[in-house]
Amino acid sequence: MHVLIIGAAGMVGRKLSGALVQAGRIGKADISRFTLADVIEPAKPVFSGPVETIASDLSAPGAAEKLVALRPDVIFHLAAIVSGEAEADFDKGYRINLDGTRLLLEAIRHEGMKAPYKPRLVFTSSIAVFGAPFPEAIGDEFLNAPLTSYGTQKAICELLINDYSRRGFLDGVGIRLPTIVIRPGKPNLAASGFFSNILREPLVGIEAVLPVDPDVRHWFASPRAAVGFLTRAAEMDTAPLGWRRTLSVPGLSATVGEEIEALRRVAGDKAVKLIKDVPDAKIRAMVAGWPRNFAAKRAEGLGFKAESNFDEIIRIHIEDELAGKIGG
Amino acid sequence: MHVLIIGAAGMVGRKLSGALVQAGRIGKADISRFTLADVIEPAKPVFSGPVETIASDLSAPGAAEKLVALRPDVIFHLAAIVSGEAEADFDKGYRINLDGTRLLLEAIRHEGMKAPYKPRLVFTSSIAVFGAPFPEAIGDEFLNAPLTSYGTQKAICELLINDYSRRGFLDGVGIRLPTIVIRPGKPNLAASGFFSNILREPLVGIEAVLPVDPDVRHWFASPRAAVGFLTRAAEMDTAPLGWRRTLSVPGLSATVGEEIEALRRVAGDKAVKLIKDVPDAKIRAMVAGWPRNFAAKRAEGLGFKAESNFDEIIRIHIEDELAGKIGG
Numbered sequence: 316m317h318v319l320i321i322g323a324a325g326m327v328g329r330k331l332s333g334a335l336v337q338a339g340r341i342g343k344a345d346i347s348r349f350t351l352a353d354v355i356e357p358a359k360p361v362f363s364g365p366v367e368t369i370a371s372d373l374s375a376p377g378a379a380e381k382l383v384a385l386r387p388d389v390i391f392h393l394a395a396i397v398s399g400e401a402e403a404d405f406d407k408g409y410r411i412n413l414d415g416t417r418l419l420l421e422a423i424r425h426e427g428m429k430a431p432y433k434p435r436l437v438f439t440s441s442i443a444v445f446g447a448p449f450p451e452a453i454g455d456e457f458l459n460a461p462l463t464s465y466g467t468q469k470a471i472c473e474l475l476i477n478d479y480s481r482r483g484f485l486d487g488v489g490i491r492l493p494t495i496v497i498r499p500g501k502p503n504l505a506a507s508g509f510f511s512n513i514l515r516e517p518l519v520g521i522e523a524v525l526p527v528d529p530d531v532r533h534w535f536a537s538p539r540a541a542v543g544f545l546t547r548a549a550e551m552d553t554a555p556l557g558w559r560r561t562l563s564v565p566g567l568s569a570t571v572g573e574e575i576e577a578l579r580r581v582a583g584d585k586a587v588k589l590i591k592d593v594p595d596a597k598i599r600a601m602v603a604g605w606p607r608n609f610a611a612k613r614a615e616g617l618g619f620k621a622e623s624n625f626d627e628i629i630r631i632h633i634e635d636e637l638a639g640k641i642g643g
Numbered sequence: 644m645h646v647l648i649i650g651a652a653g654m655v656g657r658k659l660s661g662a663l664v665q666a667g668r669i670g671k672a673d674i675s676r677f678t679l680a681d682v683i684e685p686a687k688p689v690f691s692g693p694v695e696t697i698a699s700d701l702s703a704p705g706a707a708e709k710l711v712a713l714r715p716d717v718i719f720h721l722a723a724i725v726s727g728e729a730e731a732d733f734d735k736g737y738r739i740n741l742d743g744t745r746l747l748l749e750a751i752r753h754e755g756m757k758a759p760y761k762p763r764l765v766f767t768s769s770i771a772v773f774g775a776p777f778p779e780a781i782g783d784e785f786l787n788a789p790l791t792s793y794g795t796q797k798a799i800c801e802l803l804i805n806d807y808s809r810r811g812f813l814d815g816v817g818i819r820l821p822t823i824v825i826r827p828g829k830p831n832l833a834a835s836g837f838f839s840n841i842l843r844e845p846l847v848g849i850e851a852v853l854p855v856d857p858d859v860r861h862w863f864a865s866p867r868a869a870v871g872f873l874t875r876a877a878e879m880d881t882a883p884l885g886w887r888r889t890l891s892v893p894g895l896s897a898t899v900g901e902e903i904e905a906l907r908r909v910a911g912d913k914a915v916k917l918i919k920d921v922p923d924a925k926i927r928a929m930v931a932g933w934p935r936n937f938a939a940k941r942a943e944g945l946g947f948k949a950e951s952n953f954d955e956i957i958r959i960h961i962e963d964e965l966a967g968k969i970g971g
Contacts, residue, residue: 405810446886450784455786456778456785456786457784457785457786458783458784458785458786458787458887459786459787459802460805460886460887461802461805461806462809462886464806464810467802467803467805467806470802471799471802471803474787474789474795474798474799474802475795475799477788477789477795478789478792478795481790482733482792558774558788558790559786559788
């Protein structure tokens with residue numbers, strides 16, 4: 316099985332390629348070959364079979380065709396401009412997040428015209444496809460009403476993947492990722508970055524900024540859970556999905572206050588004191604329109620799993636990123 | 644007020660331009676000028692002010708810019724490839740129904756960069772944005788899960804119009820038209836055409852084909868109601884919509900059997916006998932995925948109105964199309 320990961324240099328892409336290289340299989344199928352693509356050339360992992368790393372801008376003419384001409388069996392499409400950037404740069408957001416995806420879908424369709432070809436396409440959508448007002452818990456039949464251009468672009472891609480799947484051009488599964496915490500590394504332009512920052516930085520003795528109130532409720536999963544979602548999406552039987560190919564997956568509904576109390580249990584008052592309240596009206600306004608809780612029944616029934624408390628999320632970060640150790 | 648109608652040569656476009664020319668106003672604003680565009684040049688109505696008729700393919704480079712450069716205050720965008728054709732010709736459907744609309748939105752955005760410009764944009768969406776399974780009545784928060792490429796294209800345009808409105812590039816309102824009955828004139832490529840055919844043809848003594856069972860339930864409104872929806876969308880205060888700019892409008896939920904009984908009441912057994920059962924598996928399969936009933940509470944609260952029975956729908960057809968007379 317040949318696996319292509321587009322967006323392989325991003326945080327989730329690196330975690331996913333690492334996990335797949337280590338597992339050497341998706342479900343019952345052995346992985347024989349990897350192609351890893353991103354706008355900057357991804358690092359080459361050590362793997363028993365061939366691994367090709369490619370610098371490729373999916374929105375550039377011919378880029379998608381080149382990747383698809385390799386006829387990978389599974390394509391993970393993770394490449395995207397994050398929410399903050401897509402909001403700041405309207406043209407770039409639509410070009411990368413919408414046109415880039417559409418070019419990929421079209422390349423797959425045209426490849427299938429040359430000789431039968433119907434890859435599994437796993438697409439990372441986002442809970443940003445939902446916008447307030449919403450019910451207490453967002454169910455599987457609630458409308459997409461994004462309040463950002465990023466969410467709009469993701470919602471459009473979901474619709475396209477449904478239609479391309481229904482038409483038989485590909486076998487798509489979309490995953491609406493919860494906000495991933497704790498994101499390792501440096502803050503990125505995602506407006507949701509503070510949810511990670513207020514844990515990650517204090518765990519290594521560094522101050523972090525909290526721009527919202529502690530009673531803000533949001534929807535979370537760990538990077539490890541994200542890899543699990545994507546792997547499950549690649550291996551699952553898609554027949555039960557019908558033509559509703561995108562899933563809201565399980566996650567943890569928790570408040571910022573609950574995050575902070577979990578940090579206190581794991582790393583003490585000293586860590587919590589490193590969180591500085593710096594209210595930011597713009598971020599507060601954005602966050603007010605974000606989902607707080609889901610009833611992800613379809614995905615639960617299909618074997619998708621996430622964490623059930625913030626202590627677990629912090630423990631995963633300490634295991635995976637800090638070699639088991641905390642402190643500054 | 645300058646009114647642009649794109650798709651002015653189509654059935655709804657002709658009805659709408661006729662009604663607006665006659666009214667001479669939208670809400671409290673006088674209409675001073677019309678521009679009527681379509682892929683074939685629309686007929687020029689008699690109006691006291693200037694009327695320009697333009698043959699224009701919205702998906703052709705520069706076409707949208709040319710129309711938008713006239714800086715109309717209200718733009719009705721009705722142009723589309725119908726469901727049957729969009730299903731038969733994948734490329735054409737996406738080019739006209741998605742890319743054409745996007746080019747229009749982009750032209751408006753770029754026109755606004757030259758000098759402030761924020762027209763009211765009224766877009767005809769469709770109940771085809773919904774796909775089975777659905778609840779007994781589809782509410783205002785039910786997900787878009789189209790089962791046709793046409794429905795997918797309309798759902799995507801809805802999302803774009805929400806985002807462009809939120810960004811302040813335009814002031815959009817989408818109307819999810821019920822199936823319009825009785826369509827005057829000849830059958831078109833819409834798979835839903837038979838709903839009209841079985842009334843329109845027998846009313847003038849001609850046979851018509853019924854491809855589905857009489858217990859098929861669907862969602863209807865008259866051409867006159869459609870004009871009412873679009874006019875209301877042009878004049879309404881959009882603030883109550885927030886960024887959910889598309890409305891499911893009121894309509895009539897009725898079975899084919901109820902259609903036929905209404906025909907019997909109006910035109911007798913003789914007319915009903917002209918309906919020939921010719922089952923069509925392909926149409927039956929499509930119809931099985933179509934909406935049957937709505938709870939259009941938002942639109943009802945905003946003053947949108949439709950017919951409440953088929954006798955009324957038939958009466959409107961006889962008044963508007965047959966000069967009050969029936970029979971072959």
